[in-house]
Amino acid sequence: MxxxxxxxxxxxxxxxxxxxxxxxxxxxxxxxxxxxxxxxxxxxxxxxxxxxxxxxxxxxxxxxxxxxxxxxxxxxxxxxxxxxxxxxxxxxxxxxxxxxxxxxxxxxxxxxxxxxxxxxxxxxxxxxxxxxAIPVIKVMRESMIAADLHTVYGIVNGTTNYILTAMYRGEGDYLDTLARAQQLGYAEADPTADVAGHDAAAKMAILASIAYHSRVTMADVAREGIEKITAGDVQYAKDLGYVIKLIGAARLIDGRVNVRVHPTLVPAAHPLASINGSYNAVYLRGHAIDEIMLTGPGAGGIxxxxxxxxxxxxxxSTKTAGFLQNCSCYKVLDFLPDDEVVSTFFIRVRVEDRAGVLARIASAFGEHDVSIESMLQKNRGTTPSWCSSPTPREREASSRLSTRSPACRW
Ligand SMILES: NC(=O)c1ccc[n+]([C@@H]2O[C@H](COP(=O)([O-])OP(=O)(O)OC[C@H]3O[C@@H](n4cnc5c(N)ncnc54)[C@H](OP(=O)(O)O)[C@@H]3O)[C@@H](O)[C@H]2O)c1
Missing domain, CATH: 3.40.50.720 (NAD(P)-binding Rossmann-like Domain)
Structure with missing residues (x-):
């Protein structure tokens, strides 16, 4: 034929x-x-x-x-x-x-x-x-039709992953590594679509629509880019046992959809932490499959x-256009507003070197029912970093990564 x-x-x-x-x-x-x-x-x-x-x-x-x-x-x-x-x-x-x-x-x-x-x-x-090159759409639509997916995490932008990987390896601050990505052809002359998370947001809208059979558009995706991440953030995260990645997170929580893209602290032992350079990965969790990760080259001509x-x-090779061939958005699910999503946070604070300052910060967190999971203070008068602990509900939630920006995982 x-x-x-x-x-x-x-x-x-x-x-x-x-x-x-x-x-x-x-x-x-x-x-x-x-x-x-x-x-x-x-x-x-x-x-x-x-x-x-x-x-x-x-x-x-x-x-x-x-x-x-x-x-x-x-x-x-x-x-x-x-x-x-x-x-x-x-x-x-x-x-x-x-x-x-x-x-x-x-x-x-x-x-x-x-x-x-x-x-x-x-x-x-x-x-x-x-x-x-990663065959994620076909796998999600066909192989996972009965997987009952509830979580999709993606490293779906090679440019930002290249920059964050280089920063993790100590090859420079954000602007240095961006300039090198541009020289090597990993980033456009105007990198906004990538570094501000627009490209990843569009991809997560597509993945969420397929995962949950309900239409998600660009406008429904909360987005934050990597422009404000410093070499200091990356180093503190590393010291706490995390890698900063631009994660797209599409979750189905109590029947409502929440989709976000932002820098996230990923535990160094998590499979997504090992996705380096311009590679992409999509990590799927579903009631029927536990977890599956697909990874490979996320861009490039061939x-x-x-x-x-x-x-x-x-x-x-297909005679008729069944629903598997087009979007299978047969549901109309509500969105879970961003301010209702419970998560953990990475907090970096600059404080004066005065007795009792840290105690007062800890007490302020306590007053707002935020517990501190771990704390790192590097140099006198510089920047302690905090990871708030998850609430019992968070622990119960099946998500394995926290999804606030930038966040700690438990
Ligand atoms: N590059 C990647 O690694 C990659 C990966 C995944 C998906 N994609 C997607 O693939 C698509 C193509 O990307 P690309 O990297 O191949 O882009 P590209 O290199 O800019 O190629 C687009 C081509 O289309 C031509 N063109 C633009 N508007 C046209 C029009 N109205 N009529 C006829 N020709 C037109 C352009 O000509 P001029 O150059 O003269 O404007 C250019 O030759 C995009 O949607 C992109 O998001 C790209």
């Missing part, structure tokens, strides 16, 4: 998808019977035509892809929201299935697109939108392209 795709965008991922399809064509044909071809490539920058793919495949006319009856799958890899939304919407209306790696598109406009796909009997596949190509082959 010959399957022709229309590729939108020939940047990092688009060109890698083309290269991977060329390289793996025969193996995919042998394994699945799908004769995968790139029919057309839509690209603004036509200077790319003929460099890594034949010039005759390139077009700047989207309509020519829509009008081609041989193209059954549109692969959106231009990024951004506006044009991507227009193209994906039009593709679905014109009877094409869609594969996308665009988390911003889905986290902001997913409801409309999935509804349209359902109405049109088409599929939207989006494995590469979270975790790059790793991400492998997830895109897998989605294309899945569509080509």
């Amino acid at each position: 010959t399957v022709r795709i229309g590729l939108l965008g020939f940047g990092t991922i688009g060109s890698s998808v083309y290269a991977l399809i060329e390289k793996e064509h025969d193996a995919i044909l042998e394994a699945t019977g799908v004769d995968l071809r790139v029919g057309k490539i839509l690209e603004i920058d036509l200077s790319k035509a003929g460099v890594a793919a034949p010039a005759e495949l390139f077009t700047s006319d989207f309509e020519s892809i829509m009008a081609d009856p041989q193209i059954g799958i549109v692969v959106e890899l231009i990024g951004g929201i506006d044009w991507a939304f227009r193209y994906v919407e039009e593709s679905l209306r014109r009877g094409k299935n869609v594969v996308t790696a665009n988390k911003q598109l889905l986290a902001n406009k997913g409801a409309a697109l999935f509804q349209l796909a359902k109405d049109e009997g088409r599929q939207i596949r989006f494995e590469a939108s979270v975790g790059g 790793p991400t392209a492998s997830a895109v190509v897998s989605d294309i082959v899945s569509i080509a």
Whole structure:
């Protein structure tokens, strides 16, 4: 069976998808019977035509892809929201299935697109939108359909994980390590989307929607980035036995959903603490599965392209678009407001070197029913760090990581 795709965008991922399809064509044909071809490539920058793919495949006319009856799958890899939304919407209306790696598109406009796909009997596949090469979407939707998930923790942004790993290794403060990440191509010239947590928030909205079968959008995710984390914070955390990570946490608590992204103190022995550099990981807990962690390269051309190509082959091998192929948001769950979430905190205080100061701080905590689990005072007159202890309810709660920013775990 010959399957022709229309590729939108020939940047990092688009060109890698083309290269991977060329390289793996025969193996995919042998394994699945799908004769995968790139029919057309839509690209603004036509200077790319003929460099890594034949010039005759390139077009700047989207309509020519829509009008081609041989193209059954549109692969959106231009990024951004506006044009991507227009193209994906039009593709679905014109009877094409869609594969996308665009988390911003889905986290902001997913409801409309999935509804349209359902109405049109088409599929939207989006494995590469979270975790790059890690097959987390398919595993959550299919393999974990009966897992009764209640907790999803993710290290889903490679840039921030690279920076925090370098800081943990003592390679510099936030700005030094960010500059190095930019030199090495791990961070954009404008790193805001990554370091402020927007990228991770979009990915967590997608993961939470799948885990709990209820729509979560970007606007529902509380977010804090890593810009204020200092080498001092990282060192204190280390001394207390923790690693600071930008954690996305999506939890189902008493039937309500809470999704947040913020720097978190992860115990050094927790599996997420060992995810270093630009790697990503998704750690899942469910009543039926206890815990499972998936990890791998979270970005990059060929790793991400492998997830895109897998989605294309899945569509080509699926006759009907069942709910597993589109969003399975058949529930409408309430959100648990952030101020109702119980957690532990890491508190760093600068105090004057005067007798009785620490006792007064401890007493102030006590008056507000906050107990202190551990305390570290490094130098005279500098910065003691505190970990508040969990309440009995927190201990009971099955979450294994605290999810306040930055927080201690018990
Ligand atoms: N890079 C990764 O590691 C990674 C990982 C996972 C997911 N993703 C997602 O994959 C998507 C693509 O990312 P990327 O890194 O490949 O981006 P990219 O390198 O910027 O590629 C996008 C390409 O699309 C072109 N383009 C932009 N708007 C267009 C339009 N309206 N019509 C036609 N062509 C257009 C761009 O041309 P110009 O350059 O001339 O603007 C560029 O060649 C994004 O949604 C991203 O979030 C990326």
